[in-house]
Amino acid sequence: MPKLVDREQRRREILEVTWRLMATRGADAATMREIAREAGYANGALAYYFANKDALVEAAYGYVFDRTNDRIREATAGLRGVAALRAFLVEVMPTSEVTRLEARIVLPFWSRTVADERFAQLNDEAMQRWRRELTELLQQAREDGDVTAGTPDHVLAEQLLAMAMGLQVLATTPGTPTPAATQVAMLDAFLAGLRAG
Structure with missing residues (x-):
């Protein structure tokens, strides 16, 4: 049993090095040789x-x-409800150093989903989970009287997800990325609009 734990620990260490290399240098620059070197392993x-x-x-x-x-x-x-929605989405949007780095991993992964069925399935499972969770939080917010908009919850969940995913692009591209404060202001404006009849 200790060998299994050791192997899983080493896998996590390699993954930590991998995602950071991919996020800071790009997916193509993070070669197996480079990852092995950064993780302290021999090539191969x-x-x-x-x-x-x-x-x-x-x-x-x-x-x-x-x-x-x-x-x-x-x-x-x-x-619960709107407070939980806001907290959820702030963790997805690239508003901090960690979430910006994570977004830089997601972007090249998305491009792989076009040609790789396994990657497409993984991405779909992840997005379906978030859709369900966002919809549940919207339903709680309706129960609490904090969401009164006539738009169906599944549409609102899709809009929130689209905003969060879109910001992963806008906040990580070179030039003039969308600042964290603007991202949070956009989210707060959207959530405030959910009270409209």
């Missing part, structure tokens, strides 16, 4: 943990998604 040693780069990229995306979900769970603990 990563094959014991990940069959190839696609497997490593897939695992890195899952790792980032799990980290985001862990933060969402912590941020929304004890909250």
